[in-house]
Every structure is written in C-alpha cells, then in structure tokens.
Amino acid sequence: MKKTIALLVLTTAITGCQSSKPGSMDEESLTALRCWHFRDQNPITKEHVAYVRKQSKRGNLACKTILGHMYERGLGMPVDIPKAKAIYQALADADESAYLELGRLAEEGIGEPVDYVKAREFYERAAKKGNNTAATKLAVLMEQGKGGPRDLDGALIIYIASPHPYKADILNSIQRLRTQGLKLNTEEKEKYNGSWVKNFSSTLSSHIRYAQAKLSRDIKTGSSLNRATLQLKFTANSDTPEISIIESSGDAAIDQRILDSMSGYRLRSHPILPESQKTWTINQYFNLKK
Incomplete structure (x- = not known):
C-alpha cells in the first residue's frame, strides 16, 4: 500500500533502521x-517437562x-513457588540480570508478602546488568515512589534511554511525566x-489495513481499483482526529463507509509540538481492491 505521511510539524529527522545479516542459530x-x-x-506433556x-x-x-x-505457574507440574524461587536465585547468583x-x-x-523495597533493589541489580525489562519496572517504581523515594x-532518564523507545508503554510513560x-x-525531544x-x-x-481488508470483503468494487485519499487533522492534546476525504473513491456511499471505518482511530500518544503549533495533518491513501 502506497502512503504519504507528511508530519508537517515535527522538526525531527527519522533515521532508517540498520540491518545486519542473519547468522545461523547455534544449538544453545x-x-x-x-x-x-x-x-x-x-x-504440556511429560515429554515436554522432561x-x-x-x-x-x-x-x-x-x-x-x-x-x-513452570514451577511458579503449575505448567505441566504442581505449583511449587519455593522451587521456582530457588531456581531464580541460582540463576541470579550466576547472572544478576536474573x-x-x-x-x-x-x-x-x-509466595511472599508484597515488598516494593526488595523489588526495587532486585530490579536495580538486574538493570545494571543490562536487563531492559527490569530497568522499565524499576522506573515505574521510582515514578510511583514505591520501595524508595x-x-x-530518574524515571524519565530510564524511559528516554530505553532501547525500545517506540513502544507504546514507554512513549506513554514519557508523556505522563511531561x-x-x-x-x-x-x-531528548528529537x-x-x-x-x-x-x-x-x-x-x-x-488500522487502515484492517479497515481496507474488511471493506474490500463487504463491498463489491468495480474491475478497477477504488482509492480514496484521507486527510487526518490532529489537535494538540486530543486523541481524536478530524477525518475527511480530499480525493473521492468515485462513490459517495463508499466514501462514507471509509469514514465510518476510520471513526474509531485514536492516538495512543502525542508528539512534542512547537509551542506555537496547535494542529497538524497527514494525508493517507485508502485502497479498496476487487
């Protein structure tokens, strides 16, 4: 699907992802x-457990x-929290990321009363060894003031440094602190x-691929491709865009179905706009195939 995403308000440059040649997977x-x-x-069978x-x-x-x-959750065996904990402790003795x-x-x-002090200490030890999941969990406790000041x-520094900052939970955490x-x-803004x-x-x-596929099944199009161009207009701090069709599919009824199919779209997070800018727009193709 061809698309045009013109983020007119963002002053950041989007860099391409570097790729590496996949190697063969080792036996371990x-x-x-x-x-x-x-x-x-x-x-889970006995053979799986074995x-x-x-x-x-x-x-x-x-x-x-x-x-x-498996011991902790009773997967293929009875629940045994002490055994699970002993395994985790043995792993942590060899590698603090555990x-x-x-x-x-x-x-x-x-298997024990909730202890945020202990949790925060353990997450910090794992985070220092490069465990990114532990770092995020530590940041949440720091943000909430659980288990320590x-x-x-400090939480913001951890969120910004995440190796997966494009994930919704990280973006939402940064936005929440802002x-x-x-x-x-x-x-950091860039x-x-x-x-x-x-x-x-x-x-x-x-969202658009799902909507296209559903409408393409529901609507009998002609022999040629029906394509409309949508414009989404966003207002700062609003999750709901104003959606209009700036290039018709050629069928008013289909245009309305397209708009209806997009009505549930919501932003999950927001960009950081210049203070003087309150709105931004993008144009997006919407294709319907026979």
Missing part, C-alpha cells in the same frame, strides 16, 4: 527456543528460567519524536 539458542515452545503447549528439566540440568540458562516459570524474576515475585507478592527525573512538568532537552513517528506510522497503517 535452538534448545532455548524448544524450551519456550514446550512451556506454551496445551497440554526435555526442559534435562536442558536445565545441562546448563541452558533460558531453559532454567522456563523451568522456574534478579528480574525475583523482583517480580516481590512486587507481585508471589519518588524520583521522577504532564507533571518534567522537561526534555532538544536531543529522540522522543523519532520514536513517536515510528509508533504512529505502525499503528495507523495497521
């Missing part, structure tokens, strides 16, 4: 994938973690806007 990685796959089977146990004993760290999950699991148990009160600036008065510098564009493009394209 394949073993880990099998363990993940067996954990998610329904039902494989995960065997590979865990052989030292595959991913399979050890999965075995802990403190993520212990932090989760403490935060959620699984409330630290909005509404509480925290400021981003020029470099990074945020670049991430926002990536997320916005993906979510809008997904």
Whole structure:
C-alpha cells in the first residue's frame, strides 16, 4: 500500500533502521527456543517437562528460567513457588540480570508478602546488568515512589534511554511525566519524536489495513481499483482526529463507509509540538481492491 505521511510539524529527522545479516542459530539458542515452545503447549506433556528439566540440568540458562516459570505457574507440574524461587536465585547468583524474576515475585507478592523495597533493589541489580525489562519496572517504581523515594527525573532518564523507545508503554510513560512538568532537552525531544513517528506510522497503517481488508470483503468494487485519499487533522492534546476525504473513491456511499471505518482511530500518544503549533495533518491513501 502506497502512503504519504507528511508530519508537517515535527522538526525531527527519522533515521532508517540498520540491518545486519542473519547468522545461523547455534544449538544453545535452538534448545532455548524448544524450551519456550514446550512451556506454551496445551497440554504440556511429560515429554515436554522432561526435555526442559534435562536442558536445565545441562546448563541452558533460558531453559532454567522456563523451568522456574513452570514451577511458579503449575505448567505441566504442581505449583511449587519455593522451587521456582530457588531456581531464580541460582540463576541470579550466576547472572544478576536474573534478579528480574525475583523482583517480580516481590512486587507481585508471589509466595511472599508484597515488598516494593526488595523489588526495587532486585530490579536495580538486574538493570545494571543490562536487563531492559527490569530497568522499565524499576522506573515505574521510582515514578510511583514505591520501595524508595519518588524520583521522577530518574524515571524519565530510564524511559528516554530505553532501547525500545517506540513502544507504546514507554512513549506513554514519557508523556505522563511531561504532564507533571518534567522537561526534555532538544536531543531528548528529537529522540522522543523519532520514536513517536515510528509508533504512529505502525499503528495507523495497521488500522487502515484492517479497515481496507474488511471493506474490500463487504463491498463489491468495480474491475478497477477504488482509492480514496484521507486527510487526518490532529489537535494538540486530543486523541481524536478530524477525518475527511480530499480525493473521492468515485462513490459517495463508499466514501462514507471509509469514514465510518476510520471513526474509531485514536492516538495512543502525542508528539512534542512547537509551542506555537496547535494542529497538524497527514494525508493517507485508502485502497479498496476487487
């Protein structure tokens, strides 16, 4: 689907993603994938459990973690929180990034009373070893003031530094802190806007593809392609765009169906606009195929 996304208000440059040539997967990685796959089977057979146990004993760290999950959640075996916790602790003794699991148990009160102090400590230890999930969980506790002093600036630093800043939860967290008065510098704004564009493009394209596919099934088009051009006008701090058709499909009834199919679209987060700018627009093709 061809599309034109003209973000007229963003002063950030969108850089392309660098790609690397995929290499062959080693045996340890394949073993880990099998363990993940067996954990998610329904039902989980004795053979699945035996494989995960065997590979865990052989030292595959991913399979050890999965075995802990299985004990914790009763997957293919009775629930045994002490055994799960012992596995997580043994993993953390070898690699502090595994403190993520212990932090989760403490935060959620699984097998023990909720302990935000302990959770925050465990997440911090895992984050220092490069565990990005633990870093985000730590930032949430810092933002909420659970398990220690409330630290909005520290939480913002972690969110901005995320290796996946285009994810909706990270964007929403940054936006939430901005509404509480925290400021981003020029470099941080550019990074945020670049991430926002990536997320916005993906979510809008997904919504339009779904709407196109549904209408194409419901509407009998002619032998040629029916295409309309939409304009979406956004207002600062509003989730709901004004949607109009600036180039008709040639059929007023179909135009109205297109508008109806787009009526549920909402922004999940907002770009950082110049203070003087209150609105922005994009144009987007909407294709209907026979």
